[in-house]
Amino acid sequence: MSRVLRAEWTKLRTVPSTAWLVAAVIGLTLALGVAAVASVDTAHCPTPTTCAEDTARLSLTGVWLGQAAVAVLAVLAVTNEHASGLIRSTLAASPSRVRVLAGRLTVVTVTVVAAAALGVAGSVLAAAAILPSNGFTPAHGYAQLSLADGPTLRAAAGSVLYLGLVAVIGVAVATIVRGTAAALTAALTVLYAIPLLVRFVSDPGWQEQLQRWSPSSAGLTIQATTGLERLPIQPWAGLGVLAGYAFVTLVLAAALFHSRDAG
Amino acid sequence: MDADIEVRDLRKRYGSTLAVDGLSFTVPPGRVTGFVGPNGAGKSTTMRIILGLDAPDEGVALVGGRQYRSLRTPLRHVGALLDAAAVHPSRRAADHLLWMAQASGLPRRRVDEVIGLVGLESAAGRPAGGFSLGMRQRLGIAAALLGDPPVLMFDEPVNGLDPDGIRWIRELLRSLAAEGRAVLVSSHLMGELEDTADHLVVIGRGRLVTETSVGALLAAASGGRVALRTSHRTEAMTVLAGAGATVAATGRETVTVGGLPTERVIALLSDHGLPFSEVSAHRASLEEAYMELTRDAGEFTAAAVPGAS
CATH class of the missing domain: 3.30.70.100 (Alpha-Beta Plaits)
Structure with missing residues (x-):
């Protein structure tokens, strides 16, 4: 296994696009987070104390954009080998399909989790610096945003795990469909189109059910630190739903990868 | 481990196309065995099955008496060049060889050795996407030689090469066989193998047409x-x-x-x-002998089987 891991790590790090995409994961997460935090001011509310803003969640808004870079990174790590025929060299060097998939999954997920940790921690720190100047002060009833605070830490760590699970799904979906365009379409549909479509469901009961079971909507509830009673699904349970999807697609990917001819 | 390839009763179907149809032959150590047939005859399919990339519907392919997928570090047993274009265009050539070495538990030093062996020293630090076809063939051959394997397979290695490159590959193939390795080299052009192969496995439409020495085939055709x-x-x-x-x-x-x-x-x-x-x-030239042979083989014609190669 360590041989496959080393080989997969070398493959991932020796392609320039990996470094760019890691930078994009960090940069997009941070940039959108900062933009979201900077755009909100207690002065916009009738009184500073009635904003009812979930500042932790607000600071992690960038994860919504960072996940696109994560999906692209995970998908490309798999599909570039199918596009070039390199997959045949990979499987000739390491005939165990399960080991290759496990090795690839490990290096991609660890890379994404490391990048996500930087982007998420940076987002929280940046928000902690910006929020007080926008009126979110203890005097107005908003605690100073800090990773030492339990719910904030859960939201931040959960966001890192969320991006890690997006990477798992990206690798699994790409292993199943093999083509870059098809895999990217599938991954981005799951992440963006489904939550968007769910908003157009007019029946509130149905909408809540769908939000509870759609992968990204459920998974992102891990970021909520206030108003938990109004959520369609509780934070850890929501992340669990995403993990369930990741597990199922991964098992399917492993089964197909093991039984198919190298294409 | 014995240096040979044994293919027994191999059969492989892709959809409605029977790519390999009951094929059996052996590739012994110490000589260059030419694997010949028109495009679509099933050469590449057979090679992919030997490498455990595609699973046969029937029959077995053994390398040194073992199935490829049961080998722990297969590149130390079998080196293969299937498709020289199968490189990531923006990965440096040396890194392309490095991951293969790591997957096989080979030291980094071995990468430099094979780069020297194929004469790619000056290009090793460049992305493989900018390589000419000849340089890619050399990179593919370096990858095949990485594990110093007793068995080697090359699929159409001289395709698209200039005369210098062709001569280089011929000499390399002969020297590898002279070292006691089993070398299987495919071509759809008989003439390409005339000065290289000692032994020929001729196939058409996935079936064995004949397994013979080059000398015997030429003598029979000269008649x-x-x-x-x-x-x-x-x-x-x-x-x-x-x-x-x-x-x-x-x-x-x-x-x-x-x-x-x-x-x-x-x-x-x-x-x-x-x-x-x-x-x-x-x-007779090998090309003539081939035409003679395939005419005698009756139902076999040089028409390509669609969809398989």
């Missing part, structure tokens, strides 16, 4: 015929045919004569006052 060069080709052909020979024009002034010994051909031409500049024993 005691006589090559004649004369400025009076038409008259000569009439005279010789009248004497019971089978004649075939091979050029404006050249004729191949079968069924008559050389002395009789000379005597007949002299008797009729027909001048000639050359009479010699005909030496």
Whole structure:
């Protein structure tokens, strides 16, 4: 296994696009987070104390954009080998399909989790610096945003795990469909189109059910630190739903990868 | 581990196409075995099955007596060049070899060695996407040699190479076999193998046409015929045919004569006052022998089977 891991790590790090995409994961997460935090001011509310803003969640808004870079990174790590025929060299060097998939999954997920940790921690720190100047002060009833605070830490760590699970799904979906365009379409549909479509469901009961079971909507509830009673699904349970999807697609990917001819 | 390849009763179907149909042959150590057949005959499919990339519907392919997928570090047992274009365009050539070495538990030093062996020192730090076809072939051959394997397979290695590259590969293949390795090299052009292979496995439509030595095949195809060069080709052909020979024009002034010994051909031409500049024993080219062979094989024709290669 360590041989496959080393080989997969070398493959991932020796392609320039990996470094760019890691930078994009960090940069997009941070940039959108900062933009979201900077755009909100207690002065916009009738009184500073009635904003009812979930500042932790607000600071992690960038994860919504960072996940696109994560999906692209995970998908490309798999599909570039199918596009070039390199997959045949990979499987000739390491005939165990399960080991290759496990090795690839490990290096991609660890890379994404490391990048996500930087982007998420940076987002929280940046928000902690910006929020007080926008009126979110203890005097107005908003605690100073800090990773030492339990719910904030859960939201931040959960966001890192969320991006890690997006990477798992990206690798699994790409292993199943093999083509870059098809895999990217599938991954981005799951992440963006489904939550968007769910908003157009007019029946509130149905909408809540769908939000509870759609992968990204459920998974992102891990970021909520206030108003938990109004959520369609509780934070850890929501992340669990995403993990369930990741597990199922991964098992399917492993089964197909093991039984198919190298294409 | 024995250095050989054994293919037994192999059968593989892709959709409605039967790519390999009950194929059996062996590739012994110490010589270059040519694997010949028209495009679509099933050569690449067979090689992919030997490498455990595609699973056969029936039959087995063994390398040194073992199935490829059961090998822990297969690149130390079998080196293969299937498709020189199968590289990530923006990965440096040295890194391409490095991950393969790591997957096989080989030291980094081995990467530098094979780079030197194929003469890619100056290009090793460049992305493989900018390589010419010849450089990619060299990179692919470096990858095949990485594990110093006793068994080597090359799929159409001279495709698209310049004469220097072709000569280099021929010499390399011969020297690898001389070191006692089993070398299987495929081609859809017989002539490419004429100076390289000792032994031939000829297939068509996924089936074995013949397994023979190059010498035996050439001798059989030459069949005691006589090559004649004369400025009076038409008259000569009439005279010789009248004497019971089978004649075939091979050029404006050249004729191949079968069924008559050389002395009789000379005597007949002299008797009729027909001048000639050359009479010699005909030496068939491998290409000719191949055509002869596939004609004899009856149902086999050189038509490509669609969808498989």
